[in-house]
C-alpha cells in the first residue's frame with residue numbers, strides 16, 4: 401500500500417470540465433496540493449476558478465480526468481462523504497444558507513457527524529461566540545448583511561472541522577476588520593494542520609499572506625509557484641488581466657531615486673526591513689565619512 405504521507409493531499413489529474421451548454425470551463429488541468437499548504441487561485445473572470453474548486457468535493461464531476469484525495473479517486477464517493485473532508489465556502493453565501501434561524505443553520509451543518517444533542521448544542525454555542533454571531537442567534541439568515549452572511553457561511557463550514565477549506569472570494573465585500581478576522585481564522589486553521597485554498601481577485605491579500613499562487617486563464621493553469629515569483633513577473637500578470645501589487649509600483653518609484661530594492665522583496669514587512677537597513681547603513685557610511 402502507498403504511504404499516505406508521501407502522496408499529495410489533493411491531486412487533480414488532467415481534468416476537463418464542459419458545462420451542458422458546451423462551455424469548456426476546464427481544459428487539461430493538473431495540479432498537486434500538499435497537506436498544510438495555503439494557496440491562492442487567481443485569474444480573470446471566467447477563467448475556471450470556481451469550476452475547479454467545485455470539482456474538489458464532487459459537486460461537479462470532471463468530464464475527463466480525475467481528482468484524488470490522499471491517493472483515492474473521489475469519483476465513486478458521494479458529495480456527503482467528500483464534504484466531511486473538504487469544506488467549500490462559496491462566493492454568494494445565500495447559496496448555502498437554508499435554515500430559519502442562524503442557530504439552526506449551524507445545527508443543520510453538524511447533522512450526520514455522529515454528535516449527540518448535547519455536543520451539538522455546545523458546538524453551536526461555541527461557534528456563534530467565536531464568530532460574534534451570538535446576538536443574531538434567533539434571526540433568519542435572510543436578515544443578515546452581506547458581510548455577516550458571509551461570516552455565517554464560513555462558520556457553518558468550519559464547525560464541521562474539515563481538513564481542507566476552500567474559500568471562493570472570501571475578502572470580497574468584507575471590511576478591514578472582517579478581513580483581519582478571516583486572516584486570524586485562516587492562520588489558526590493552518591496551525592492546526594489544515595490545508596487552505598482561496599479563490600481571490602485580491603492581489604494585496606495574496607501578496608501579503610499567501611505563499612503559493614496558481615494563475616488560471618481560459619480554463620488552463622498558466623502559472624503555479626511561489627507568490628513571490630508570480631507577482632514579480634510582469635508578463636504573467638498582464639497575461640492574466642491582473643495588475644502588479646502596490647509594493648511593486650512603490651519599488652519602481654524608489655528605483656527612480658536610486659534605491660534598488662531586491663526582486664524577492666514583495667511584502668510590506670520585508671520592504672520596511674530593507675529600508676531600515678538601507679538607511680542605517682547609509683547614515684553609518686555618512687558618519688564614518690565625516691570622521
Ligand SMILES: Nc1ncnc2c1ncn2[C@@H]1O[C@H](COP(=O)(O)OP(=O)(O)OP(=O)(O)O)[C@@H](O)[C@H]1O
Pocket residue numbers: 419420421423424425443444445446447448449450451452
Ligand atoms: N452553470 C454554468 N453553465 C454554463 N457555463 C458556465 C456555468 N458556470 C460557469 N460557466 C462558464 O464557465 C466558465 C468558467 O466559469 P467560472 O465560474 O469557473 O469562472 P471564474 O474563474 O470563477 O470567474 P469569476 O472570477 O468571474 O468568478 C465561464 O466561461 C462561465 O461562463
Ligand SMILES: [Mg+2]
Pocket residue numbers: 449450451491568
Ligand atoms: Mg468564480
